[in-house]
Amino acid sequence: xxxDISNLSVLFDDQIILDDISCHFPEGKFSCLVGENxxxxxxxxxxxxxxxDKFQGSITDLKSSDYSYIPQNIDDPEFLSVQEVxxxxxxxxxxxxxxxxxxxxQLLKRxxxxxxxxxxxxxxxxxxxxxxxxxxxxxxxxxxxxxDEPLAAVDLQSRKNFYSILNTVSKENRTxxxxxxxxxxxxxxxxxxxxxxxxxxxxxxxxKNFSGL
Amino acid sequence: MRLFVSYIGFxxxxxxxxxxxxxxxxxxxxxxxxxxxxxxxxxGPMKMIIWSIRIPRIILSLLTGCCLGLSGALIQLSSRSAIxxxxxxxxxxxxxxxxxxxxxxxFVFDEHWIFFGSIISSLVVSLVLSRLISSSDLTPVKLAIMxxxxxxxxxxxxxxxxxxxxxxxxxxxxxxxxxxTSSNWDKIVYLLIILIPVLLITFxxxxxxxxxxxxxxxxxxxxxxxxxxxxxAMSLAGILSGASVYAGGLIGFVGLIAPHLSRKILGNHPxxxxxxxxILGGLLTLFSDQLARLLFAPTELPVGMAxxILGGxxxxxxxxxxx
Numbered sequence: 001x002x003x004d005i006s007n008l009s010v011l012f013d014d015q016i017i018l019d020d021i022s023c024h025f026p027e028g029k030f031s032c033l034v035g036e037n038x039x040x041x042x043x044x045x046x047x048x049x050x051x052x053d054k055f056q057g058s059i060t061d062l063k064s065s066d067y068s069y070i071p072q073n074i075d076d077p078e079f080l081s082v083q084e085v086x087x088x089x090x091x092x093x094x095x096x097x098x099x100x101x102x103x104x105x106q107l108l109k110r111x112x113x114x115x116x117x118x119x120x121x122x123x124x125x126x127x128x129x130x131x132x133x134x135x136x137x138x139x140x141x142x143x144x145x146x147x148d149e150p151l152a153a154v155d156l157q158s159r160k161n162f163y164s165i166l167n168t169v170s171k172e173n174r175t176x177x178x179x180x181x182x183x184x185x186x187x188x189x190x191x192x193x194x195x196x197x198x199x200x201x202x203x204x205x206x207x208k209n210f211s212g213l
Numbered sequence: 214m215r216l217f218v219s220y221i222g223f224x225x226x227x228x229x230x231x232x233x234x235x236x237x238x239x240x241x242x243x244x245x246x247x248x249x250x251x252x253x254x255x256x257g258p259m260k261m262i263i264w265s266i267r268i269p270r271i272i273l274s275l276l277t278g279c280c281l282g283l284s285g286a287l288i289q290l291s292s293r294s295a296i297x298x299x300x301x302x303x304x305x306x307x308x309x310x311x312x313x314x315x316x317x318x319x320f321v322f323d324e325h326w327i328f329f330g331s332i333i334s335s336l337v338v339s340l341v342l343s344r345l346i347s348s349s350d351l352t353p354v355k356l357a358i359m360x361x362x363x364x365x366x367x368x369x370x371x372x373x374x375x376x377x378x379x380x381x382x383x384x385x386x387x388x389x390x391x392x393x394t395s396s397n398w399d400k401i402v403y404l405l406i407i408l409i410p411v412l413l414i415t416f417x418x419x420x421x422x423x424x425x426x427x428x429x430x431x432x433x434x435x436x437x438x439x440x441x442x443x444x445x446a447m448s449l450a451g452i453l454s455g456a457s458v459y460a461g462g463l464i465g466f467v468g469l470i471a472p473h474l475s476r477k478i479l480g481n482h483p484x485x486x487x488x489x490x491x492i493l494g495g496l497l498t499l500f501s502d503q504l505a506r507l508l509f510a511p512t513e514l515p516v517g518m519a520x521x522i523l524g525g526x527x528x529x530x531x532x533x534x535x536x
Contacts, residue, residue: 051430069434075352077426078295084481091424091435140435 089139282494285468302360306367307338317378339451391517466524
């Protein structure tokens with residue numbers, strides 16, 4: 001599923017956050033939405049998820065059955081184990097309970113965290129949490145995955161690993177959009193890049209064509 | 214298998230406390246007197262004590278605890294707060310204000326209207342709380358602080374109301390610290406009318422309450438409407454809480470501990486959490502009441518005091534682990 005945004009403007013308290021922007025996120029590719037703090041990245045994502053509903057212009061209408069969204073700074077779910085979080089990802093599917101355990105195990109295994117299955121979610125490291133959230137997103141089996149700055153508190157090597165995982169995930173015919181200000185790694189791993197600057201599109205295209213800020 | 218053994222364990226523990234409640238008491242009767250009273254073979258005083266005092270008290274404390282445990286589980290599920298408890302968060306306090314008014318003679322109603330009024334008062338507080346939780350940036354910790362503030366506020370108002378009337382001190386203590394001394398069969402019927410349907414509804418909806426634990430944004434992307442489901446869960450919690458305060462006054466910490474114990478013993482699965490919290494709530498309250506009744510017999514402690522001795526340290530432990 002391709003995401004199109006055309007002539008989108010968002011105002012907050014008479015302040016222009018997004019100023020008449022047009023861009024797209026292609027299907028089956030790993031896209032990065034980059035920009036400094038306050039450039040409007042998160043606002044764009046929140047408009048796509050209908051968290052913000054006052055805007056001008058047109059965007060692809062995403063229903064909750066189309067996308068899974070991993071926001072910035074998610075609170076740890078109280079009480080739940082890693083496996084239970086991933087199992088909740090299968091909430092809308094009609095899989096039986098026994099198969100659920102197997103399927104969530106396989107997802108966790110894919111991201112090398114299957115040994116943490118029965119640990120409390122709040123006890124694992126930041127990098128492991130991000131992988132668990134990705135497993136949770138994949139369990140939902142949606143066409144679009146939106147992630148907002150999931151790597152803020154993780155070391156460089158884990159970030160690189162995570163990005164290459166994202167790259168392979170997008171190859172399963174998913175539209176993957178990651179919001180980040182980590183320009184260096186984004187250029188190394190993503191295939192489509194949108195750069196926002198002060199509420200306007202400064203660059204859109206393959207990262208190899210990007211000439212810097 | 215493990216689950217099965219646990220449920221059997223609950224059953225035996227409860228049976229044991231029931232026997233304690235039947236056979237021990239201030240009236241110093243022999244075993245045979247109690248047994249003959251129990252099987253109604255004569256019309257002696259023991260029959261009266263057993264059937265009009267001890268048995269109603271056992272059943273009522275058990276049912277009240279079931280209401281508290283289930284209410285606590287619903288609050289913890291829908292608020293994502295580890296220290297969710299109906300009486301700590303002022304939901305029970307809502308009913309206590311109403312009951313205080315009725316004790317103090319501010320208004321005079323029939324018994325069933327008093328029961329109904331208690332439920333409505335708690336329901337109002339629980340819906341206010343639900344509204345607060347649903348406003349976007351309330352973290353579980355903030356919620357806990359506001360809930361406790363609300364709880365203290367309702368108790369102060371209740372105490373203020375009650376001090377206007379010339380009320381017996383025993384009644385005041387019974388309301389603010391819990392008591393089952395005035396148990397009777399009518400109250401049992403009232404409680405069953407509430408507990409059974411609410412338990413059934415909770416079972417039917419439990420699957421929908423579960424994703425709310427992930428937070429509103431994520432549960433929305435799972436296709437669950439967090440605000441509506443939270444309102445339902447909190448309403449059910451309010452109804453149960455009001456019924457429990459009507460039956461036994463404000464009994465602290467049972468709603469807090471029961472779901473935590475249940476999770477430890479039976480795991481996180483929503484149906485076991487609901488059933489386990491209900492049973493364990495009953496077990497804990499029955500135990501607390503027997504403790505309150507027998508520890509310094511013939512003087513009785515308020516049951517809320519006994520449950521707080523168990524629950525206070527538990528809450529400190531939970532708060533210590535809170536981030």
